[in-house]
Amino acid sequence: MSRTFKPAFGLSNRHIQTLYSSFFRKSKNLDFEIEKFILPDGDFVECYWYDKPAEGSSKPIVILFHGLAGSYESPYIQGTMLKLAEAGFSSVIMHFRGCSGVANELPRAYHSGDTGDSSLWIQEVKGRFSKSKLFAIGYSLGGNMLLKYLGEKGTNSLLDGAISVSAPMVLDICANTINKGFSKIYQNHLITNLNTPLEQKYEKHDMESIIGLKKEEVKNIKTFWEFDKVYTAPIHGFDSAKDYYKKSSSRQFLKDIKTPTLIIHSLDDPFMTQEILPNSDELSKYVKLEISSNGGHVGFIGGTIFNPIFWLEDRVTEYFKKLI
Numbered sequence: 503m504s505r506t507f508k509p510a511f512g513l514s515n516r517h518i519q520t521l522y523s524s525f526f527r528k529s530k531n532l533d534f535e536i537e538k539f540i541l542p543d544g545d546f547v548e549c550y551w552y553d554k555p556a557e558g559s560s561k562p563i564v565i566l567f568h569g570l571a572g573s574y575e576s577p578y579i580q581g582t583m584l585k586l587a588e589a590g591f592s593s594v595i596m597h598f599r600g601c602s603g604v605a606n607e608l609p610r611a612y613h614s615g616d617t618g619d620s621s622l623w624i625q626e627v628k629g630r631f632s633k634s635k636l637f638a639i640g641y642s643l644g645g646n647m648l649l650k651y652l653g654e655k656g657t658n659s660l661l662d663g664a665i666s667v668s669a670p671m672v673l674d675i676c677a678n679t680i681n682k683g684f685s686k687i688y689q690n691h692l693i694t695n696l697n698t699p700l701e702q703k704y705e706k707h708d709m710e711s712i713i714g715l716k717k718e719e720v721k722n723i724k725t726f727w728e729f730d731k732v733y734t735a736p737i738h739g740f741d742s743a744k745d746y747y748k749k750s751s752s753r754q755f756l757k758d759i760k761t762p763t764l765i766i767h768s769l770d771d772p773f774m775t776q777e778i779l780p781n782s783d784e785l786s787k788y789v790k791l792e793i794s795s796n797g798g799h800v801g802f803i804g805g806t807i808f809n810p811i812f813w814l815e816d817r818v819t820e821y822f823k824k825l826i
Contacts, residue, residue, distance in 0.1 A: 505663045507794040507813050510805050514721065516770035517684060519798030522810070523577040523614045531578040539596070539623055545610075547619055548602035550574045552583045553592045559592075560633040562826055566595040567620060567644030569668075571695035573601050575738060578641060578800050578814070585815040589823060592634075598644075600699055607709045610737045611699070613730075615671055615750025617651040624651075627753040628660040635662045637822050641774070645669030645765075646752045651762060653755025656805050665818055666752075668771055668800045672778040673747035677726040685772045688799075689725060696729055713737060722807045753778065759786045764821050766814070768797030 506627035513519060534550040541547065555561040564586050566580055574595050582815030583593045598612035628636050634798050638661050640648030645666035652659055680689045697720050703709050704717040723729050730743035740746035769776055785791060
C-alpha cells in the first residue's frame with residue numbers, strides 16, 4: 503500500500519475528498535483549440551487541445567479521458583492539463599460522444615468499455631505526431647476504458663505510458679455500491695446527467711422504436727442497473743446490463759497489458775468497494791497498483807483546507823516525466 507498521499511487536515515472524509523474540487527475549485531479558463539474528430543460511422547467526438555504542439559514537434563503529448571458526464575470543464579481535467587503544460591507536455595482531452603456540450607449525431611452514446619473511438623483518436627494523434635512520446639490518463643469511467651484498451655491492444659498499444667485513476671474495474675459491484683446509503687446522492691446526480699441527453703435524443707431519433715422506451719418513461723430511470731438495462735446494453739449490442747458489465751469491466755484485461763501503467767486508487771472510494779481491486783496474479787509486470795487509504799473518488803486533496811494541494815496532478819506529472 504502506498505503511503506505517499508496524505509489527505510489535508512479536516513478533509514480526510516471520503517465524500518469531502520470527492521466533492522471538494524467540484525464545489526471549491528475555480529475554473530482555470532484555459533485557452534483550448536477545439537478539433538472535431540469525425541468517426542467512421544458518421545458520428546464525431548470533440549477534442550480540446552491545450553498547448554498543442556507544432557507539426558513535426560517531438561514534444562510529449564498526454565491524452566485525457568474524462569469520467570462519466572465529465573468534460574473539459576471538469577476541475578480535475580483543467581488542473582491536470584495546466585500542470586502538464588507547466589512540465590513541458592501538450593495535452594488533449596477526447597470527449598466521449600455527446601460530452602462536450604454538443605449532441606452527437608447517432609442514437610448511441612458511449613459506455614465504460616467503449617474503446618473503439620479512443621483507439622481511433624490515439625491512432626490519429628500518433629500518426630500526426632510520430633516523433634512525440636504519447637501518454638494517456640483516464641479518470642473513473644475513462645480509467646476503466648483505458649485499462650481495457652491497453653489489455654486489448656497488448657504489444658500493439660501506441661502509448662508509451664498510461665495512468666488510470668479511480669477506475670470502476672468491476673462494473674456490477676460499482677453499480678450495486680453506488681445504489682446504497684450516501685452514495686445514492688452521486689447516483690442521482692449522474693443518472694440525471696445521463697437521462698437528460700437521452701431525452702434529447704428523442705427529438706432527432708425514433709428512440710421508442712430503437713430501445714422500446716417511451717420518452718416520458720426516461721424520467722423514471724433511477725439507477726445504473728435500470729439505465730444500462732434499457733439504454734446502454736441494447737443500443738450498444740449487449741444482451742443485458744449484466745452482459746455489458748461482464749464484458750466491459752477492465753480487471754480481466756490487466757494481465758494482458760504491455761504498456762507501463764499506473765493505477766491510482768483509494769480504499770475509501772464511495773463509488774465502489776475494495777472487492778474491485780485485482781489480486782497480484784491478475785496484474786502484468788507492466789502494471790503498478792498504487793493504493794491510498796484516503797482520497798475518495800478522483801479526489802486526493804492534500805495540504806490544508808485553506809491551502810489545498812492537488813496531489814493527483816503532481817503524481818500524474820511525476821510519473822510521465824520518469825517515463826521520458
